[in-house]
Amino acid sequence: MRCKILHSSQGRLRVHIMGRRMTLKNADVLEYYLRSKPFVKDVKVYDRTGDAVILFTDRGRVIRALSQFSFDDKAAAALVPERTGRALNREFEDRLFYMLAKRCIFKRLLPAPLRFYISILKASKHVREALRSLSQGKIEVSLLDAVAISVSLIRGEHKTASSVMFMLGLGELLEDWTHKKSVDDLARTMSLGVEKVWLHSADTDTLVPIRDIREGDEIVVRTGSMIPLDGKVISGEAEVGQASLTGEALAVHKAAGSYVYAGTVVEQGSCIIKVDKISGSGKYDRIVKMIEESEKLKSEVESRASHLADKLVPYCLGGTLLTYLLTRNATKAVSILMVDFSCALKLAMPISVISAMREGQSLGVTVKGGRFLEAVADADTIIFDKTGTLTRSVPSVARVITFGENEEDEALRLAACLEEHYPHSIANAVVKAAADKGLVHEELHSEVEYVVAHGIASSIQGVKVVLGSYHFVFEDEGCTLPKGSQQKFDSLPEEYSHLFLAVGGELAAVICIEDPIRDEAADVLSKLRALGISKIVMMTGDSERTAKAVAQKVGADEYYAEVLPEDKAEFVRREKAQGRKVIMIGDGVNDSPALSEADAGIAISSGAAIAREVADITISADDLGCLVTLRELSVALMKRINANYRSIIGFNFALMVLGAAGALAPTTSALLHNSSTLAIALSSMRNYLEG
Secondary structure, X not given: OOEEEEEEEOOEEEEEEOXXXXXXXXXXHHHHHHHOOOOEEEEEEEOXXXXXXXXXXXXXHHXXXXXHOOOOOHHHHOOOOOOOOHHHXXXXXXXXXXXXXXXXXXXXXXXXXXXXXXXXXXXXXXXHHHHHHHHOOOOOHHHHHHHHHHHHHHOOOHHHHHHHHHHHHHHHHHHHHHHHHHHHHHHHHOOOOOOEEEEEOOOOEEEEEHHHOOOOOEEEEEOOOEOOOOEEEEEEEEEEEOHHHHOOOOOEEEOOOOEEOOOOEEEEEEEEEEEOOOOXXXXXHHHHHHHHHOHHHOOHHHHXXXXXXXXXXXXXXXXXXXXXXXXXXXXXXXXXXXXXXXXXXXXXXXXXXXXXXXXXXXXXXXXXXXXXXXXXXXXXXXXXXXXXXXXXXXXXXXXXXXXOOOOHHHHHHHHHHHHOOOOOHHHHHXXXXXXXXXXXXXXXXXXXXEEOOOEEEEXXXXXXXXEEXXXXXXXXXXXXXXXXXXXXXXXXXXXXXXXXXXXXXXEEEEEEEEOOEOOXXXXXXXXXXXXXXXEEEEEOOOOHHHHHXXXXXXXXXXXXXOOOHHHHHHHHXXXXXXXXXXXXXXXXXXXXXXXHHOOXXXXXXXXXXXXXXXXOEEEOOOOOHHHHHHHHHHHHHHHHHHHHHHHHHHHHHHHHHHHHOOOOOHHHHXXXXXXXXXXXXXXXXXXXOOO
C-alpha cells in the first residue's frame, strides 16, 4: 500500500493513504490490522481524510507493516469484529451536521413569514406530545415545552420559539448518540469470545476452532460452559440460564427437541446441539435488545433525577401563573417558562453514567449497568474467592505423585482427559501440563459428570474414575489408599494445593498444584481499605492450612476454608441482612451463586463462562488493580452526579428568580438555560480518571 508521511515525531506517526477513497470498511480493516501488531501501541484511522495516526515503539516495523498492507487482504479483514462503532458514529455525525446546516439556512436565508410558518409546523409536534401526556392524566416536561413554545409564538416571538425547539432537538440528538454508542460499546464488549468448541462425531469429541463450525454440525456443551451458537438439542438434558437474553431469573430445562441460543449458559447437565446458525447470526442484535430493555442501565440516582424532573413540572407551571397574577407582566411569566430542570437532569445524569461505563471498558472493566457502579461506590464489604482471583489465574502443576503401580505420565494424561471439558484455572493447569509434556489424551472415557465445587466422575472401560478434592474423592466417593501408602500420603508437600485422582475406588495419583499469590494482591487490598472498604473477606474451597497462609499474606480481615458454593451465597445474604453493601469477586462455576447474591458481582475475565454471565461487572485477568480503578471510577461518578445535580438545580432556580424579577428577558432566559444544559452535558462526557 502506498502512503505519505504527513508528520513524524518521537513514537508518533501521521500518514495519508494514497489512492482510492477510503470507505468505513477500509478504515476498520487498516485500524485493526495495525492494532494487531505488537509494536503499535495505539492507532486511529480517519476515513474522511484517509489519514492514520499511529503510536508505536518501532518506527521501521510500522513502515514495513504499512508497505505490506492491502485492503483486499482476507487475513486483515478477518481481524475486524462484527461491529466496530464507526458506522454508528458516522450516522450521528451526519445527523448533527445536517441539523446545524438546516439551522443556519433557516436563520439566514428564509424570509421571516416563512420562518414563522415553519416554526408553527414544528411546534405542532410538541403540542401533540403535551396533549397525549394530558390525555393519560400526566403533567410532564412535554407540557412545559409545549406551553413555552406556544406562548412565544402567540406573542410573535418565533425566534425564541425556534431557538427553544432547536436546543430541545439538539439535546435529544446528543442523548440518543451517547446512549446508542454506549450500548454499542457494551454489546461488542459482551460478545461471547468463545474461540473453540467441542465438535461431536460418532467416534469421539474433538476440540476445534469455532470458525470451522458449519450449520448442521453437532457440538457438545457441558456444565459451566457458554452455548456458543444457536441450535436444537438432539440429545442430553441441561438447565440453561437465559437471563442475558430473556431476563428469566431461573434456569430453563432443555431436552431433545428444545432450541438453545448463543450467549446462554449451561448451569447443570450436558447436551449435544445441532447448529442452526453460525457464529454471529443475530447475536449482536439480541445483546443490544437486552441492554436497551434492561433496567440495569439506570442507577438509582438516574431514576431519582428523571422522576424529580417530571415532578418539578407542575411547580414550574405554578410559578409562571403566580408570577403573571402578581405582576400582570407576561414577559416575566414567560421568562420562567423558558427555564426547566428537566433537560439538564435527564441529559446530564445518563451521560455521566454512560461515560463512566465507557471509560471503565478502556481500563479493563466492563460494567453491565449504572446501578452496579453505584453499588461499588457505596460498598463497605468485599469478598474474594481465592483460586484464580487472589492467586494467579494460571496456576501450574508442580508435581505428580503416584500411588500403587500407576505411572506419572499416565496419571497426568488421564487427569487432562477429564479436566479439558470444564474450563477453570486448575483444570487449565492440568491440561497445559499434559500438553507441555507432549501427552496425547484420547477420549477413552464415557460421559463426564461434573459435581460443582467437588470434582469430576467418569468411567473408562467400565472402571470408575474420579478426580477432585479430598472431600469428594475420599468422603463422598469412598475411595481408599493402596496398601502400604499411608506414610507417603501423610507426607504430601503442604505448600501445594492437591488434586486427587482415583481409579476403581483406589487413589492413583495426587497432582500438586502450585497456585502462587498474585504479586499485586496485598497492595490492592491495602488500597481498597484506604478507599473506604472496611471489611475484606477471603473464601475458598481449599484446606484450612492453605486458606490461612494466603489470607495472612494478602491481608484479609477474615477467611473461610473448605466452603461450598451455597456457603458463599449464604455469607453474602447474611452480610446484606446486617445492612452492609457487598461486593463479591470470583472466577469459577462455584462462585456463581454468591456473585448473583451480591450487590455487585465481579468476575475475572479468564474465569468460567457462567461466572461472567452471572456477574454484573467483569475485570481484566491481568491485574487486580482494576478493582482499585473500579472503586475510584465509581466514587468519582457519584461525586460528578451530585455536583451536576446541585449545579442544575441552583443555576436554573436562579434563572427563574431573575426572570420573575424582570432582570432577564425570555430570550435571554432560554439562551442561558439551553447553553447551561449543553455545557453540563458536554462536561459530563469528560473522563473521570484518565488525564
